[in-house]
Amino acid sequence: MMRIVLCVVYLIAAPFVGCLLDGCDRKITARMQGRQGPSVYQPWWDLQKLLAKERLMVNPSQFYLMASYTVFVVISGALFFCGSDLLLVFFALTTSEMFMVLAASTTSSPYSSMGANRELIQMTSSEPMVLLTAVGLYLATGTFSVAETAAMGGLPIICKLPGFFIGFVFILTIKMRKSPFDVSTSHHAHQEMVKGVTTEMSGATLACETIANWYEHVMLMGIIGLFCLNGTVWSMLLAIVVALAVYFLEVLIDNTSARVKWQTMFKLAWGVTIVCAGVNLFVLQMLR
């Protein structure tokens, strides 16, 4: 029952929370750069505008593929918050990203296709760490179920999984398209690939992408929070604090690191995965 409530709350509240996080992101970014910055409601206004604008069609398939992407992100988020199997959540998330890649490459447009290729490299870079995160949580708790993991007593699992946590935060930078790893597209006005995967998207199609991002960000923060939960109330507070701290960290990384090339991203992501998660995994297996 609790699970269903949580799931429904996620479905309704996630876009607003995500939107607000996004707004804070832009505000904090502006302050870091010594600017006043937009209102925290700016992302909401952007979304409204996108929905109000004329519908353009570069390609008949693009819109429904993007809409499918959004729905699948929402489904994977819902699966996560109703406490189902973590691997299942990640697989559903991967499927959703697949739709995004297809939406970008179906246009046969040069910038969009290049963006799609880079998106695939991004997925390849982060996928091992994503899967290993699930494995790590299993080793720490003996279950893949999110609900059981969250209710597990004892020390928060982050104590057992510091390597996994670092690795996951590292690839979070890729997943959230922050500056260093914004190789396929970014929410900034970097113009290397024009707008990468979203180049050919306008109006409602782009709005789909924005909404999906909000849902996804909330879910990713939920996974960060999961590292800290142990069934008690204070751990929930801790989870929220840690998630916000990680979000702030990502904004900081965004503003302090220039973009890196995809080659570096790939090497770094796999390297960090092997070193942090691999070593942690090995240690956990030895302690079993």
Add this chain to the structure above:
Amino acid sequence: MKLSRSPWLIHYDCSSCNGCDIEVLAATMPRYDVERFGIINTGDPMHADILLTTGGCNHQNAPVLKQIYEQMPNPKVVVAVGTCACTGGVFKDCYNILGGTDTVIPVDVYVTGCAARPESIIDGVVQALAILDQKYEAYTTDPKAKEGN
């Protein structure tokens, strides 16, 4: 619902001497903080609401400008930045120059200056925002406006 709360820009250099281009970029730098109006420089016509043009139009770039303009979703506004973009400027009588931006696409706001100052560019964009809202109203009420304007 006001579109003017979230105006995204695209900047196209027709055949500017780069003076106005530098000023346009300067205006979007943190120094002037245009993001406080929600303004973002996107570089992609599909995302943009406001087209900033610099320099006079010539035969080679007229179709390019036109194509970019068509790729912008309605409602949209055009701001011609600098004297050349307004009238063709000192290049007006050159054999290859058609004239200002308005010889190719409809222009809503003219920002003069050689080069235009960042303050006046920002002022021009803010004026364009009012026009954007008017156009949106027309767009939602008048079905003909949907055909393109």
Add this chain to the structure above:
Amino acid sequence: MIANLVPVLILFPFLVAAATALIKEDQLRGCVIYTGSAVTIVAALTLVAQWALGGAQTVELYVETGTVDHIILACELLLMCLVIFLSCAHGKFPIAMLSAVQTLGVVWFEVLSGVELEEKAHMVIDRFTIIMVLIVACVGCLIATYAVGYMRGYHQHHTEFADRRSFFLPLLFVFIGAMFGLVLSANMAWMYFFWEITSVISFLLIGYTQTEEAVTNSFRALWMNLLGGLGYAAGIIWFGWTYGTIDLYDLVASGSAGEAVAIGCVALLAFAALTKSAQLPFSQWLLGAMVAPTPSSALLHSATMVKAGVYLLLRLAPAMHGNLAGYMVAFIGGLTFFSASLMAISTSDGKRVLAFSTISNLGLITACAGVGSAETVWAGLFLIVFHAVSKSMLFQCIGAIENTTHSRDVESMHGLIQRQPKLATIMIIGICGMFLAPFGMLISKWAALKSFVEAGRIFGTLLVLMVCFGSATTLLYWSKWLSKLVAINHTKPQKDITEQGEYLSLFLHAAAMVLICLCFPVLSGKLMQPILETMYGAVDPTISTGNLIIMVVLLACVLVLPALLATLSKKVQRREVLNYMAGINTGDNNHFIDTMGNDKELQLSAWYLENWFGENKVMKPSLIAAVAIIVLMLGVILGGALV
């Protein structure tokens, strides 16, 4: 009743083969093949029905088999003579030696050595056998029907090769017959006979075009498989000598009990299976097999040949649980899974990508068998089923695409969805089935990952890492192919020369795949669970039924949602605009204006990352690692057993 049906099932394909070889008239031959395939499928289904009506119990057949044993021995000698003749004709004397040693060894052991072997059932039918029979019958026969139309198109397109269809088509049926024999046999000597037939037939199929490359590749396939055969023969002789029985199930039982000699024999048999399943370091033969016409690739890769290897491995799985033989097999499997998927990234030849993917997926099955716990065997069984169906479909599809568009390069498939909508759709379904979330392969991978965590400390860690990284690379090579297919660039549809027979096979495959995915929970509960119970006793389901049902719902979403959204969004008015090409799109999205003011065609290419994952970079280290693993571990196992 079943006892009478089994010989029919095995011998009937041979009969069809003989008929096909004799009939030269194209139309009539086609009819014979269609009828033969249909009858074979019906025979297999009858067998399954009979078995199910009889209570779905394990059925043991043919305890007393005096004459048949002799016939089989005679045939084995004939086969040996054939191999020796062909090898000597091409000057490959070591291969002739390899064949002679093992065949004579087995013959000596059975006839002259004087070892009294316990008389046991020579054939056993249980659920696993039934699954394999169904796969071989349905997929194999569909490939045969597909081959009729394909080969006609093939010889129109490739006029440079001699038309030897009356040699090629019968071999397909011989292959199917041998596979039936192989999966039904419980007696290792019988199984060895069918094992050798598949080796030789695959050699003949690969050499079909008789070009220099084909001949070289076919002999490579032959020596690698014969090397495996040698391991097999040694395993039989050693086990029979020590225990006085050559029953496969006795071997598994003794191996599970942890007896050193039995584990040594298991390792030898597993070695044979590794060669047959084209695991590293023996992957080259399967890659070389690409020179043959597509139906033979489809047959080798999906329903037969390579499946024989993993079938044997899964049979042996309980005997490999937690011992060195299992570690060896699992390491080789994990390594193959990862490095083959890396090499697939840098390949643009569609058939070669499929070949690497086959090797990689078989690697996963091998690793599952090597770990040998109930959960991994569950995953392995499902992987076999899904892989057989989707790979056969993909191969047939790429064959049809090649006949129609004269290219099988992934790059040339840009925008195929417009030019060949039907073929592209089937291709998309096949590819999705290979790696995307709610489809079967991924569920099995999910189960495998879960159970590898439990497999052991260092061992489990390494396997988990290999699977995680291998999944990422698998994602890359499939999805970039997928994104090529769906690109739309406003070209006109081409004429499709794919025949009805080929489409029948393709559509049946596609339907079968979607159906199997949708019936996943039922299959798991009714079919796979009992298999595990007979192998391991009571077991918990690896993936709970609840999760399986979520998967099925997700699958329905993947199938329905895009279509639903597409219809819904059709009504929305939208203005068509050109692609963004910095304003220099010439108006058809395919050309742009270059710096000289001329139209230039836009060429888009996927990324192949040759400098990272090229075959020349990855193959050598993988081979060295694999050889090292096999030599070291096999040495330790055999040494331990002998001492």
